[in-house]
Amino acid sequence: MPDQPAPVTAAKTAKSLRTRAAILEAAQALFAEQGYERATVRDIAARAAIDPAMVIRYFGSKEGLFTQATTFDLKLPDLTTIAKRRRGAVLVAHFLEVWEGPLGNSSLVSLLRAAASSDDAANAIRTIFGGQVVPMLARVVPPAELPVRAGLVATQIMGLAVTRYVLKVPPVVAMNREQIVRLLGPTMQRYVGGAL
Amino acid sequence: MPDQPAPVTAAKTAKSLRTRAAILEAAQALFAEQGYERATVRDIAARAAIDPAMVIRYFGSKEGLFTQATTFDLKLPDLTTIAKRRRGAVLVAHFLEVWEGPLGNSSLVSLLRAAASSDDAANAIRTIFGGQVVPMLARVVPPAELPVRAGLVATQIMGLAVTRYVLKVPPVVAMNREQIVRLLGPTMQRYVGGAL
DNA sequence: AGCATAAATCAACAATTGTTGACTTTTAGG
DNA sequence: CCTAAAAGTCAACAATTGTTGATTTATGCT
Numbered sequence: 375m376p377d378q379p380a381p382v383t384a385a386k387t388a389k390s391l392r393t394r395a396a397i398l399e400a401a402q403a404l405f406a407e408q409g410y411e412r413a414t415v416r417d418i419a420a421r422a423a424i425d426p427a428m429v430i431r432y433f434g435s436k437e438g439l440f441t442q443a444t445t446f447d448l449k450l451p452d453l454t455t456i457a458k459r460r461r462g463a464v465l466v467a468h469f470l471e472v473w474e475g476p477l478g479n480s481s482l483v484s485l486l487r488a489a490a491s492s493d494d495a496a497n498a499i500r501t502i503f504g505g506q507v508v509p510m511l512a513r514v515v516p517p518a519e520l521p522v523r524a525g526l527v528a529t530q531i532m533g534l535a536v537t538r539y540v541l542k543v544p545p546v547v548a549m550n551r552e553q554i555v556r557l558l559g560p561t562m563q564r565y566v567g568g569a570l
Numbered sequence: 571m572p573d574q575p576a577p578v579t580a581a582k583t584a585k586s587l588r589t590r591a592a593i594l595e596a597a598q599a600l601f602a603e604q605g606y607e608r609a610t611v612r613d614i615a616a617r618a619a620i621d622p623a624m625v626i627r628y629f630g631s632k633e634g635l636f637t638q639a640t641t642f643d644l645k646l647p648d649l650t651t652i653a654k655r656r657r658g659a660v661l662v663a664h665f666l667e668v669w670e671g672p673l674g675n676s677s678l679v680s681l682l683r684a685a686a687s688s689d690d691a692a693n694a695i696r697t698i699f700g701g702q703v704v705p706m707l708a709r710v711v712p713p714a715e716l717p718v719r720a721g722l723v724a725t726q727i728m729g730l731a732v733t734r735y736v737l738k739v740p741p742v743v744a745m746n747r748e749q750i751v752r753l754l755g756p757t758m759q760r761y762v763g764g765a766l
Numbered sequence: 767a768g769c770a771t772a773a774a775t776c777a778a779c780a781a782t783t784g785t786t787g788a789c790t791t792t793t794a795g796g
Numbered sequence: 797c798c799t800a801a802a803a804g805t806c807a808a809c810a811a812t813t814g815t816t817g818a819t820t821t822a823t824g825c826t
Contacts, residue, residue, distance in 0.1 A: 389822090412687045426815090525745065533733075542692060
């Protein structure tokens with residue numbers, strides 16, 4: 375007598391994996407477009423062409439789905455292998471790749487949107503920075519300057535994301551990637567290793 | 571026979587002005603803290619110590635209240651009256667003043683939060699930039715460079731706001747105002763007039 | 767092919783939302 | 797004071813939300 379009303383911990387059949395993936399994909403898209411509150415379970419289900427109940431069945435709750443839909447890896451480069459003078463530009467280019475990359479991994483934008491009204495989401499972003507960005511910088515900057523430099527990197531990178539993907543400030547949207555790298559690279563370069 | 575169920579266009583008594591102000595104040599605070607969706611009419615009413623119906627009576631709808639609660643003036647300085655070398659620092663300091671100033675005019679943070687899930691709010695921010703930031707820069711930068719420089723200013727300023735007031739990234743929160751001016755001033759200086 | 771089990775559907779729930787209308791209390795002017 | 801108008805209260809509405817349980821359909825193994 376199977377009486378575990380808990381979320382489906384593991385998929386059993388092949389087709390179920392596809393619907394589970396479909397839900398995740400739809401959720402990432404809608405969370406990115408509309409944020410946590412406005413992206414309704416029914417909308418997500420509709421986009422995935424399944425029943426709203428399945429969302430709960432697979433992920434337990436809307437929050438559970440959100441958590442799963444917004445976990446990812448920034449795959450930050452090892453800065454010690456990159457010439458000092460190019461580090462700023464490389465970082466800017468890398469973040470652009472993550473946000474717009476062919477993998478369409480726009481979960482960071484989802485998180486960013488959700489963080490505006492959810493402490494959990496804001497915390498998730500802080501965790502990403504603390505767990506990925508700070509360690510990356512730790513390899514190339516003196517420990518005493520680490521927090522400040524990481525914070526500065528955060529302001530410029532998140533600022534680019536907010537203005538380009540959330541607020542859609544026209545001139546920022548209009549720039550192409552090379553332009554952004556050229557313009558923001560020097561700033562990032564200073565934050566990552568230049569004089570403060 | 572007054573039968574205008576429309577919002578109370580003008581206040582009539584003295585005490586009504588106070589409650590109207592109380593609603594606005596509560597709305598600004600809650601919109602800033604929780605964003606548009608999570609700041610419920612009932613919560614705003616409770617904070618203002620009045621009936622939820624009054625919110626509608628005075629502002630017509632939640633959206634009407636939001637619009638009124640998030641209109642404000644950045645009071646940007648005239649950069650032509652400021653020594654070229656100090657413009658970046660002055661701008662950073664000014665924005666900090668607007669956000670944290672004694673007047674507690676945190677409506678910009680409200681808007682920022684709301685913009686994450688509302689196109690109207692995002693548009694309001696674009697309007698502020700187009701109507702206040704761009705004109706300010708127009709007086710001190712060549713027209714051809716105006717859009718790009720305004721965009722760059724937007725990325726750094728909004729990035730500071732997002733990381734400090736929304737995401738609450740620890741090192742950014744930990745900095746005091748002078749520190750921020752010292753660290754971000756040079757970046758702003760380059761965006762406002764330095765070499766690109 | 768048949769049967770146990772997982773997957774999917776359906777309708778409905780409880781809670782919460784913004785909003786409204788009828789009613790009562792307070793206010794201010796003649 | 798008295799009375800018309802404004803301010804405020806109360807309860808209820810319709811809609812939408814996330815979630816659940818019973819039921820039906822599809823799947824995969826022997």
